[in-house]
Structures are given as structure tokens and as C-alpha cells.
Amino acid sequence: MVGEAKSRLNAALRDRGYRVTLQRSIIMETLEGLAGHVSVEDIYARVRERFPQVNISTVYRTLELMEEAGLAVHTHFDDGVAKWHRAEEGAHQHLVCRRCGQELELDLDVVEPLAEQLRARYGFQPDIAHFAIVGVCRSCSERAQ
Amino acid sequence: MVGEAKSRLNAALRDRGYRVTLQRSIIMETLEGLAGHVSVEDIYARVRERFPQVNISTVYRTLELMEEAGLAVHTHFDDGVAKWHRAEEGAHQHLVCRRCGQELELDLDVVEPLAEQLRARYGFQPDIAHFAIVGVCRSCSERAQ
DNA sequence: ATTCATGCAAATACTTTGCATCAGC
DNA sequence: GCTGATGCAAAGTATTTGCATGAAT
Numbered sequence: 001m002v003g004e005a006k007s008r009l010n011a012a013l014r015d016r017g018y019r020v021t022l023q024r025s026i027i028m029e030t031l032e033g034l035a036g037h038v039s040v041e042d043i044y045a046r047v048r049e050r051f052p053q054v055n056i057s058t059v060y061r062t063l064e065l066m067e068e069a070g071l072a073v074h075t076h077f078d079d080g081v082a083k084w085h086r087a088e089e090g091a092h093q094h095l096v097c098r099r100c101g102q103e104l105e106l107d108l109d110v111v112e113p114l115a116e117q118l119r120a121r122y123g124f125q126p127d128i129a130h131f132a133i134v135g136v137c138r139s140c141s142e143r144a145q
Numbered sequence: 146m147v148g149e150a151k152s153r154l155n156a157a158l159r160d161r162g163y164r165v166t167l168q169r170s171i172i173m174e175t176l177e178g179l180a181g182h183v184s185v186e187d188i189y190a191r192v193r194e195r196f197p198q199v200n201i202s203t204v205y206r207t208l209e210l211m212e213e214a215g216l217a218v219h220t221h222f223d224d225g226v227a228k229w230h231r232a233e234e235g236a237h238q239h240l241v242c243r244r245c246g247q248e249l250e251l252d253l254d255v256v257e258p259l260a261e262q263l264r265a266r267y268g269f270q271p272d273i274a275h276f277a278i279v280g281v282c283r284s285c286s287e288r289a290q
Numbered sequence: 291a292t293t294c295a296t297g298c299a300a301a302t303a304c305t306t307t308g309c310a311t312c313a314g315c
Numbered sequence: 316g317c318t319g320a321t322g323c324a325a326a327g328t329a330t331t332t333g334c335a336t337g338a339a340t
Contacts, residue, residue: 019314021320040304055322060305080221080329081304095269104267114259122249123283124240138268164294164339185329200297205330225304226329 005032009071016069026051027062031072036103037083037094075132093128097137104137150177154216161214171196172207176217181248182228182239222277238273242282249282 009028010020018024030046031038044059063084066072074082075094093111095104111128118124154173155165163169175191176183189204208229211217219227222241238256240249256273263269 019319021314023321053322057306057323058321061320076221076225080225080227082225095263095267095271097269104269106263106267110262110266111259114256117255118240118251118278118280121255122240122251123286124242124249124278124280125286126240126278126280128278133263133269133271133273135263135269135271135273141268141270166295166339168296198297202298202331203296206295 005029012069012071018065018069023047023051023054023058024062024065026054027059028066028071031063031066031084031086034085036105037075037085039081039083043084094132095137096132096134097140100137100140102137103132106133150174157214157216163210163214167196168192168199168203169207169210171199172204173211173216176208176211176229176231179230181250182220182222182230184226184228188229220277239277240282241277241279242285245282245285247282248277251278 006025006029009032010025013020013024013028026047027043030043030050034042034046040056040059040063043063044054044056047054047059063072063074067074071087072084073087074084076082093106093108095106096102097104108128115126115128118126151170151174154177155170158165158169158173171192172188175188175195179187179191185201185204185208188208189199189201192199192204208217208219212219216232217229218232219229220239222228222239238251238253240251241247242249253273260271260273263271
């Protein structure tokens with residue numbers, strides 16, 4: 001299955017006329033293997049375990065490429081730092097607790113009625129998965145009282 | 146009315162034991178006077194018109210103070226840059242077009258049903274005004290077709 | 291008089307870019 | 316062989332911090 005993912009990712013590059021390089025393969029595999037939302041630094045650290053001489057600018061460039069290719073998506077969380085996740089994970093929203101930093105995932109059907117409203121009332125096509133909802137989670141708000 | 150706003154803002158500082166300084170007054174007044182969501186750079190530029198020797202770090206520090214005092218709120222837009230607005234404007238959401246950058250404001254009642262769901266189903270207290278919804282606005286999506 | 295706020299400059303964090311070399315096609 | 320990708324170093328942008336001086340209380 002690992003090999004399968006690898007060839008799928010490599011094909012995604014080739015189909016778009018991008019060159020397949022070891023760095024790109026590893027970076028793409030790494031993002032696929034990481035659950036949830038990870039910073040560039042997180043990805044870089046993981047990639048370096050397998051390919052120590054990789055440069056962080058290549059990670060930035062590859063992520064941008066993946067986003068162009070529709071394979072990855074980035075989101076700015078509360079602190080303004082970009083977090084990345086693979087595009088297939090796109091069909092969810094994130095709740096981020098401002099106190100403890102915990103992330104909750106949310107099915108899109110909770111958000112869909114809002115998206116529908118935005119389309120109908122404003123003609124606006126929201127990219128629902130592209131942002132996080134910030135707030136305070138249950139355990140933190142209980143702790144506060 | 147300008148004087149009234151000024152004394153209200155200065156009182157807000159004094160009540161919390163913060164010192165009232167010319168810089169703080171001007172920065173706070175400036176944010177009050179600017180509609181919508183502005184970057185630190187925007188605020189700094191305006192403040193400097195009235196008080197040229199002000200330093201940008203004072204702007205950062207004052208905005209942080211205002212946020213602590215509940216007078217201002219900041220939001221990270223799509224590019225990760227912080228945008229500020231006054232807290233009374235807080236009761237709205239922003240739609241940001243990823244193509245043209247245009248900002249639309251949105252009444253909270255459109256978002257309230259979602260907020261209600263999040264509270265009921267997840268025990269999560271969303272800070273609805275604290276983030277922007279990214280997507281493509283009507284004119285850009287028409288232009289694309 | 292004491293304490294806090296400011297300006298300045300330097301540091302930090304994140305991200306982008308120019309360019310020579312190297313690798314994929 | 317040609318062209319695009321990479322590593323490296325340097326620059327860029329947004330933001331934060333240490334410290335001496337100056338202002339508010």
C-alpha cells in the first residue's frame with residue numbers, strides 16, 4: 001500500500017508535467033502519512049529523518065506545488081502560522097481551542113447549511129475547509145468556571 | 146463626539162490601571178476611526194500622520210493591550226497577516242475572496258445557527274468573529290466561467 | 291519618587307528568492 | 316543536452332524583546 005500511494009503521488013506530478021524527484025516524493029509521502037494539520041517545520045523534521053540533506057526551501061516549494069496540483073491545502077490557524085494537510089482530508093472543518101490548542105474535527109454536514117446560505121444570499125463560494133473555527137473547548141470552559 | 150470617544154477610551158485604560166499616554170490615545174482613536182479590518186502597518190501609517198515619532202513596536206504593544214482590555218480584536222486572514230478591528234465591530238463575520246481580496250461583511254445571524262450547533266453538539270464556544278471565511282466571491286466566479 | 295511606557299535597535303520566526311550546480315527527462 | 320529542481324545563502328516581512336531614557340501617576 002505504501003508503494004501504491006507512492007506511485008499515485010508520482011503519477012500526479014508526471015501528469016501535470018512536473019518532474020518526479022526524490023525530494024518531492026518524500027515530502028508528498030510525508031504529508032500523506034501525517035494525520036491532521038502540520039506545520040512546515042513538522043514536515044521538514046520528518047522528511048529529514050529519511051533524507052537529511054533536504055532543504056527547507058524545497059519543502060516550501062513542494063507544498064506550494066502540491067497545493068497547485070490540488071493534493072494539499074493550507075490553513076492559517078489562530079497564531080497565523082500556516083498548517084498543511086492533504087487535500088483528501090479537506091472535507092472537514094477544524095475547531096481549535098484557543099486555550100489548550102486542541103483540535104477537533106468536524107463533519108462538513110454541520111457546516112453545510114451555512115455554506116448553502118452564503119452561496120444563496122451572497123453568491124459566495126466558501127472554501128469551508130480552508131479555515132479553522134477558533135473558540136474554547138468544553139474541557140477548558142469547564143475548567144474556567 | 147470625538148472628545149467623547151477619546152474620554153471613553155482613556156477611561157477604559159485608566160479603569161484597568163493602565164497609564165494614559167498620547168501614543169495610546171492616538172492609536173486607540175485611530176483604530177476606532179478605521180472601518181473594517183486593518184493591518185498594523187495601516188494603523189501605524191495613520192498614527193504617524195499625527196505623531197510622527199511613534200514607533201511601530203508601540204503600535205503592536207498598544208493593540209495587544211487593547212485586545213486584553215476587550216477593545217480590539219485581531220484576525221488572521223488568508224495570507225496569515227493579522228488584521229485588527231475594534232471590538233464593537235466584533236459582531237460580524239468576514240467573507241474574503243481569494244481571487245480579488247475583496248471583503249464582505251456578514252451578519253452574525255447567518256452564522257448563529259452554526260455556532261448553536263457547535264455549542265450543543267461539541268460543547269465548543271466558538272469565537273465566531275475571530276476568523277474569516279475564505280472563498281470566491283460572486284464577481285470572480287462569474288468572471289472565471 | 292516610583293513605576294511603567296516608549297523609542298531604538300537587535301533578535302526572532304516564518305517565508306521567499308537569486309543563483310550556481312545538479313538531476314530528470 | 317536542455318530545462319527545470321535543488322541547496323545554499325541572503326533577503327524579506329511580520330512580529331517580539333532587552334534596555335536605557337523619559338513620562339505618567
